[in-house]
Amino acid sequence: MSEAARLERGLTAMGIDLPEAAHEKLVAFAALLAKWNRVYNLTAIRDADQILTHHLLDSLVVLPFLSEVNTLADIGSGGGLPGIPLAIARPDLQVTSIETVNKKASFQQQARIELKLENFHALCARVEDVQPAQRFDGIISRAFAELADFVRLSAHLLRPGGRLYAMKGVYPHEEIARLPDGFVLAEAHTLAVPDLDAHRHLIIIERNGTA
Numbered sequence: 001m002s003e004a005a006r007l008e009r010g011l012t013a014m015g016i017d018l019p020e021a022a023h024e025k026l027v028a029f030a031a032l033l034a035k036w037n038r039v040y041n042l043t044a045i046r047d048a049d050q051i052l053t054h055h056l057l058d059s060l061v062v063l064p065f066l067s068e069v070n071t072l073a074d075i076g077s078g079g080g081l082p083g084i085p086l087a088i089a090r091p092d093l094q095v096t097s098i099e100t101v102n103k104k105a106s107f108q109q110q111a112r113i114e115l116k117l118e119n120f121h122a123l124c125a126r127v128e129d130v131q132p133a134q135r136f137d138g139i140i141s142r143a144f145a146e147l148a149d150f151v152r153l154s155a156h157l158l159r160p161g162g163r164l165y166a167m168k169g170v171y172p173h174e175e176i177a178r179l180p181d182g183f184v185l186a187e188a189h190t191l192a193v194p195d196l197d198a199h200r201h202l203i204i205i206e207r208n209g210t211a
């Protein structure tokens with residue numbers, strides 16, 4: 001089965017309907033990531049099939065939970081995950097990606113140019129050093145840090161009433177118990193990604209009014 005067909009099958013299984021142009025950009029992004037990975041070692045996953053499931057579908061599975069979010073920061077985004085697939089799927093979503101390693105941020109910048117992603121911006125910086133002109137509706141991360149560190153390092157980027165979205169593998173009971181004062185668990189969702197054996201979890205955190 002072609003990559004495009006596998007992508008379509010996976011999106012359908014997740015109940016996500018995207019225009020044909022988005023499918024084409026997602027396949028092009030997977031190819032670009034595989035190509036750069038051969039030289040720059042951006043992510044441990046190299047196989048094109050695995051990029052599709054472990055990176056693209058795994059990034060897009062959170063899409064239904066971001067419908068209220070118009071501006072999103074992706075922290076520790078590595079090869080642009082989940083930020084680039086989300087920006088492709090939602091051209092109305094402004095995505096700012098923050099990644100401290102230069103070669104990874106450079107890859108993201110190249111993807112922005114080649115895929116014409118006008119709603120995606122890559123910053124090469126440590127998240128704790130970033131002082132944005134405008135704070136974000138949502139802050140997301142996948143495989144970045146334990147929840148308490150994610151919140152402590154990036155909460156200054158969050159607008160009042162905004163939410164943090166942590167994409168986790170195993171349900172992080174102990175990390176939730178260690179959330180910093182002023183932040184609480186708002187929602188937790190168990191998610192299934194086609195062709196991935198284990199379930200994934202989306203942990204949504206918000207201020208409790210004192211932070």
Ligand SMILES: C[S@@+](CC[C@H](N)C(=O)[O-])C[C@H]1O[C@@H](n2cnc3c(N)ncnc32)[C@H](O)[C@@H]1O
Nearest residue numbers: 076077078081098099100101126127142143144
């Ligand atoms: C395990 S990788 C995850 C990459 C990507 N989110 C993914 O799911 O494939 C974590 C990334 O966080 C970046 N990182 C670590 N500390 C950071 C910081 N303080 N600010 C921004 N990025 C950071 C690392 O360079 C690395 O690329």
